[in-house]
Amino acid sequence: xxxxxxxxxxxxxxxxxxxxxAKNREDAEDLVQETSLKxxxxxxxxxxxxxxxxxxxxxxxNTFINKYRKNKSLPEEVDVEPDFLDPLFYKNxxxxxxxxxxxxxxxxxDVKNAVDSLPIEFRTVVLLVDIEELSYKDVEGxxxxxxxxxxSRLYRGRRLLRDALYEYAKREGFLKEKANEV
Amino acid sequence: MKCNDSRKINYLAExxxxxxxxxxxxxxxxxxxxxxxxxxxxxxxxxxxxRNAVKREPLPEELRNKILNSGKTIxxxxxxRYRIFAVxxxxxxxAIAGYMYSTxxxxxxxxxxxxxxxxxxxxxxxMHVKSSNPNEIREWFRGNxxxxxxxxxxxxxxxxxxxxxxxxxxxxxxxxxHSGSPxxxxxxxxxxxxxxxxxxxxxxxxxxAYVLHRRGYTILLWEDRGLIxxxxxxxxxxxxxxxx
Numbered sequence: 001x002x003x004x005x006x007x008x009x010x011x012x013x014x015x016x017x018x019x020x021x022a023k024n025r026e027d028a029e030d031l032v033q034e035t036s037l038k039x040x041x042x043x044x045x046x047x048x049x050x051x052x053x054x055x056x057x058x059x060x061x062n063t064f065i066n067k068y069r070k071n072k073s074l075p076e077e078v079d080v081e082p083d084f085l086d087p088l089f090y091k092n093x094x095x096x097x098x099x100x101x102x103x104x105x106x107x108x109x110d111v112k113n114a115v116d117s118l119p120i121e122f123r124t125v126v127l128l129v130d131i132e133e134l135s136y137k138d139v140e141g142x143x144x145x146x147x148x149x150x151x152s153r154l155y156r157g158r159r160l161l162r163d164a165l166y167e168y169a170k171r172e173g174f175l176k177e178k179a180n181e182v
Numbered sequence: 183m184k185c186n187d188s189r190k191i192n193y194l195a196e197x198x199x200x201x202x203x204x205x206x207x208x209x210x211x212x213x214x215x216x217x218x219x220x221x222x223x224x225x226x227x228x229x230x231x232x233r234n235a236v237k238r239e240p241l242p243e244e245l246r247n248k249i250l251n252s253g254k255t256i257x258x259x260x261x262x263r264y265r266i267f268a269v270x271x272x273x274x275x276x277a278i279a280g281y282m283y284s285t286x287x288x289x290x291x292x293x294x295x296x297x298x299x300x301x302x303x304x305x306x307x308x309m310h311v312k313s314s315n316p317n318e319i320r321e322w323f324r325g326n327x328x329x330x331x332x333x334x335x336x337x338x339x340x341x342x343x344x345x346x347x348x349x350x351x352x353x354x355x356x357x358x359x360h361s362g363s364p365x366x367x368x369x370x371x372x373x374x375x376x377x378x379x380x381x382x383x384x385x386x387x388x389x390x391a392y393v394l395h396r397r398g399y400t401i402l403l404w405e406d407r408g409l410i411x412x413x414x415x416x417x418x419x420x421x422x423x424x425x426x
Contacts, residue, residue, distance in 0.1 A: 004250050007249070007250075008246075008250060011241045011246060011249065012238055012240050012241055013238075014241075015239070015240070015241040015245075016236075016238045016239070019239075029242075029245055032241065032245065032249070033245070033248070033249060036249045036252075037252075040252075050361070050363060081190075083186050084185075084186045084189035084190050084193060084221075085185070085186050085189075087217075087220060087221045087224050088221075088224035088225060088228055089220075089224050098224070098227065098228065098231055099227070099231055102231075103231045103232070103234070103235045106235070108235065108236055108237045111232070111235045111236050112236060115236075126232075129229065130228065130229035130232050130233070131229070131232060131233055131236065133229070133233075136194050147194050150194060151190075151193040151194045154193075154194075155193065158225070158228055161232070162228075
């Protein structure tokens with residue numbers, strides 16, 4: 001496969017993730033360009049075409065982390081194991097339909113802002129697992145974290161995102177807390 | 183088992199390295215507990231809802247052109263050793279599965295060993311016969327095993343085969359490839375041992391096949407005219423069904 005063909009398939013995904021990671025267009029542009037260049041230079045390390053997406057996201061994430069580390073220090077990587085008791089569709093003791101009550105009433109920009117508001121370690125796993133649909137195994141490899149850490153970050157990241165979206169929906173008057181329906 | 187223990191174990195159960203008693207118990211709990219089922223349904227639907235809710239802005243055209251027209255139009259050359267590694271890994275897994283079938287008393291622990299060995303075997307596939315012609319493959323095996331080797335007719339490219347002897351038993355290993363994913367089919371004579379007849383079954387070409395999962399690989403076992411077939415691949419069952 002032509003290198004151009006290989007990277008072109010994933011450029012929009014890389015761009016979306018770069019925007020969410022860098023949170024500004026200028027840095028996102030640099031990130032995507034640098035990722036493409038590194039991919040080109042290291043094409044020999046790609047094991048097979050069907051691993052291309054995970055491979056490109058690994059380059060993107062590493063490039064971002066390296067840049068991020070230069071500018072700021074990364075947050076302390078302390079992952080406290082969650083209790084796994086909080087269902088996503090309950091908030092403040094009340095049941096809500098995620099599709100009808102939350103996702104249908106917030107704007108695309110609100111969702112992006114909510115994703116951007118997540119701390120970097122949670123934002124990364126939500127982007128890679130929930131938006132880019134990479135396998136847990138691939139994400140563990142990309143971020144060099146254990147499955148326990150991934151589970152913990154995904155669990156907490158989803159809830160932080162839910163809470164942010166819940167607040168948007170409530171603030172806009174779309175969401176009224178309802179009695180427990182389950 | 184408590185709900186939170188079950189959830190903790192099941193949360194990332196995509197590719198368990200080892201299936202433990204706790205995992206089985208956690209799955210049993212989740213299938214019987216309404217609250218846990220709802221909990222996981224919420225987790226599953228969250229990603230899909232999120233993906234639907236965000237619109238992806240395409241990469242700016244100028245930047246796209248800059249990247250794509252940077253004068254570098256090279257062909258990707260995936261290193262043969264990696265391909266070989268992948269094919270051999272699949273073969274080894276199949277061999278392991280076949281070994282399991284042939285050894286009635288050894289089940290899951292042997293399968294784990296096979297998977298481990300499979301990884302070790304990956305770099306050297308050592309095909310004995312290279313051909314995409316099923317007749318040539320059948321002919322080659324005629325002088326090497328005492329059972330007929332009938333390559334299953336699947337929508338994947340047949341690459342070749344090799345003879346494998348595991349625990350003094352002969353196996354025919356056939357290598358296929360489907361959309362970049364290596365698929366190995368391991369054939370030997372006999373019947374699928376009872377302890378490998380899992381509850382998870384699919385019907386392929388009018389035959390009942392048992393589904394097993396080991397370390398991210400899917401293993402499909404079925405019997406046909408006195409032979410045991412085990413297909414090993416990284417694809418999931420839904421994808422595998424498409425090639426039959």
